Amino acid sequence: MEGQLLQEEGQKEGKGLPLSSVRLKKKEFENIIKNGRKKFSDSLIVYFLKGERDGFGISISKKIGKSVVRNKIKRRLREIYRTNKEIIPKNMQIVVVVKNSAISLEYKKLEDLFLSLVK
């Protein structure tokens, strides 16, 4: 029963989102981190800045886990951004910095955390 609920939830989401449309350049990254608004939690730091187009970037240090772990976290964060795109205001550029404690988080928890920070 619980599984089916989740399945339905998954179904209602979903809209194609090419990565290249939200990809940020190095200078944009630096600008957002320098001038953007900042929100914390134990596992994530999120920076926001109004820009000329939508943008989403992830920063994850080499100190966090191994490359397999880092890739997984990045993929999950991208998925979260994609499925919750309509919540985010237009032309909002976001950079997420991942901290060490994010390794152990499940997908669902990561999603909740992200959403609570975005609001």
Next chain:
RNA sequence: AGAGCCAGGCAAGAGGGUUGCCUGUAAGGGAGGAAAGUCCGGACACCAAGUGCCAGAAUGCUGGGUAAUACCCAGGAGUCGUAAGGCUACGGAAAGUGCAACAGAAAAUACACGGCCGAAAGGCAAAGGUGAAAAGGUGGGGUAAGAGCCCACCAGCAGGAAAGUGAUUUCCUGGCUUGGCAAACUCCAUUUGGUGCAAGUCCAAAAAGGGGAGGUUGGCACGCUAUUCCCGAGGUAGGACGCAUGAGAUGGUUAGUAAUAGCUAUCCUAGAGUAAUGACCCUCAAAACAGAAUCCGGCUUAUUGCCUGGCUCUCUAU
């Protein structure tokens, strides 16, 4: 039945549902055996990259393989194991220099000390029990006492012969001896220029406004060629290429003990640039280590569950 050795192989997901990403016009394709460490070797690119010397670095039994290697294969020697087999940085100590604490008479020129013999002069290195290591070892003869002084066997050295491409092995002869450490400096032989795809090549906004003879790598020398020389050149932001058809993969076959090579058929099999290969659910299975960034060949390290073939030893039964 038990214990063990070697060679090689597959790779944890599969099926289904929903929804995504990268690449490609589309059809389609989309992580690994280690993609890792960056320890070696190349390809490729630039430095003018051509030669020689020095410095530095690397390798170190022999033969073969390869684009090349510090890798692989085969062999020798040493060593470990009952055996199948495993392991080895395995050139030179009479080229030279250096080192050896403590103990011990002495740590390498045996003139010393102690000892033996002898009336003495003198002769001797056997008996000194410490050490990791003590001047060939064991036994016999010999002598004043002794000693390769002589003999036998063993070990080592030199020369010769035979077998082998060679390392080396076997045999014969000789005089009897010249300790260890070169992962100490070093010597010998062989190899070696440097930097690395963020290498580098091409196109090229905006802003700015120019150099006269110069340029050499860790150092030196030589030579010649090439290059910049002109009015559109420079090459930042940005873009493109480099970038995936290759020392390619799979099958067959021939040569070779093998590594490998030749021939042949078929196939094209990830290509990004904050960087794709994902998220969620159901059933079975539960299974690790782990994620491409120029590309190959190795090595090393991490690691799950297995599979195949060959061989050795022990016990029991026949």
Next chain:
RNA sequence: UCCGCGGUGGCGCAAAGGUAGCGCGGGUGGCUGUUAACCACUAGGUUGUAGGUUCGAGUCCUGCCCGCGGAG
């Protein structure tokens, strides 16, 4: 992607191949009415790890692990 440096008591550092030490800190005792300072004594080390060379390794060699730094 590539290239360096380092790892020794709790902390900071030494140590020609020959008994692993120094300072700070800790503990005990002394001095003092008490504390600090001072004095004396004392504990604490598989020298990051696995091997090798050597009679003998913190030191020499090789593999690995961890940490720090640099270039573009």
